[in-house]
Amino acid sequence: MNTSVKIGNTEFTNPILTASGTFGYGKEFAPFMNLDAIGGFCTKGISINPRKGNPEPRICETSSGMLNSIGLENCGSAHFLETILPEIAGYKTRIIVNMYAQSVEEFKTLTEILDAEKRIDCYELNLSCPNVKSGGISFGTDPKIVEEVTSTVRKTTDKTVIVKLSPNVTDITIPAKAAENGGADAVSLINTLAGLEVDVKKKQFALGNIIGGLSGAAIKPVALKLVWQTAKAVKIPVIGMGGISKLDDVLSFLMVGAAAIQIGAANFINPSISEELAVELKSYLQSENKTLQDITGILL
């Protein structure tokens, strides 16, 4: 059974990937699963320089989900290239580096820093982060900036470029089309939904940063709707994510048009979930005597 998917010039052995920020730098999960059993994984968002992230508390459990405000803490590009990448380079699975930057120029510089590294297969641009030059408003809310960032990275690299979209917009098809116009190979969605929680006992906000991003099973219907809308609006592949925890969730995303999917918060609950779902998807297709293409987008 061939479950491979091609996005840009990257061939994934199967459409099960893991989402940035929920899978560390990959190596953390190696004791619990075979990293080569999944199509690929997204690293924690990497910025040019290391970042300390937000004040504690940084996570908070919610009904069927969780809020996080880690604040994109990461080791920075130099440490990633020197220390972390060599530790994961031996795996055959596709490595997607999630990029975090605060200006168009920074995205270009970061791409240049990483681009010589052959083991990096794809970039995923985090456009939910604030653009310092436009007063801290997120890149993703301004279609012109989305297109500019995408085309800048596109011109700097031959690697596959995925643009990760924020759901915190009025119409997600607008930034999705802007990414397509900018030359993205794919869009991935959804990033977390903005939210906050109150610790009533302490009469305080539950998160040190007040606002965080909601993820987990609770957001799946929202994500499905946005993936469906986006898949209808663009011609490039859509990578779907948001609350995927079981095989039916994977199939739902594929049916509404996702070419591949990412597992997020569920990795925290069961560190082998992505491998388990890759195996389950394959046996489902075998038992139904269907190919991946037979079910992808059947509800579009």
Add this chain to the structure above:
Amino acid sequence: MSFNLVTPIIEKKVLNKDMFIITVNCTEKPLAGQFVMIRSVSKFFEPYLSRPISVYDWKDGRLYMLIKIVGKGTELISNLSIGNIIRVTGFFGTNYPINGKKLLLIGGGIGIAPLYYAAKEAKTEKTEFILGFRSKDDVILKEEFSAIGTLNITTDDGTAYFKGNPVNYLNENLKEIDNETVILSCGPKIMMRGIEKALKEREIKHYCSLDTAMGCGMGACLGCRIEVDGNSKLICKDGPVFDAETLFNERRK
């Protein structure tokens, strides 16, 4: 070694109104001070995240977890019975150094949990405990602890044993503790910091174990960050056991 088990509870022992021990089969052997992440499998999304739980004991392929009901997550776990399936992932975190000749283990409340196994695993000449509880009725596992070391108990309200907390007890008996002693502690932060304050003029090593809400237990979610000596550390991966002298920075003040 790491494991990710979906396995039935084979034993459950209720100790008092909010403390209980559950047991599962687990062939992997933990290091003293390590922890597991556990959650009910039958109630998949509520609570959403797993809970970090100390290893209370490990013997003959059985893993014993001492749990206190502190919120909805631990309450749901407390409602589980023998035969119910839980997910247990581990072993996570750093371990207590247990090579010292003399060990003094200081625990407060549910913080006593990792100390039993640490003392059992240690090959020391002398093992002594100071375990603090709120009141007489909260005292648990007296026989178990006294079977492996000298047990001193404190109660905050003085309804039995030494009146006060473990730090009060330590301060009163500090002269008798020599510099060869290694202190291992777990409990409220204020207690562990209090031990450091008490040790200000002394050269005694002190390792403490921190507890916090965690997303994953394995260093992936970065939720449990703390700053130690100006550096970012994760309680789950760089801890839970830390050198208390560096962590609290009380002795250099």
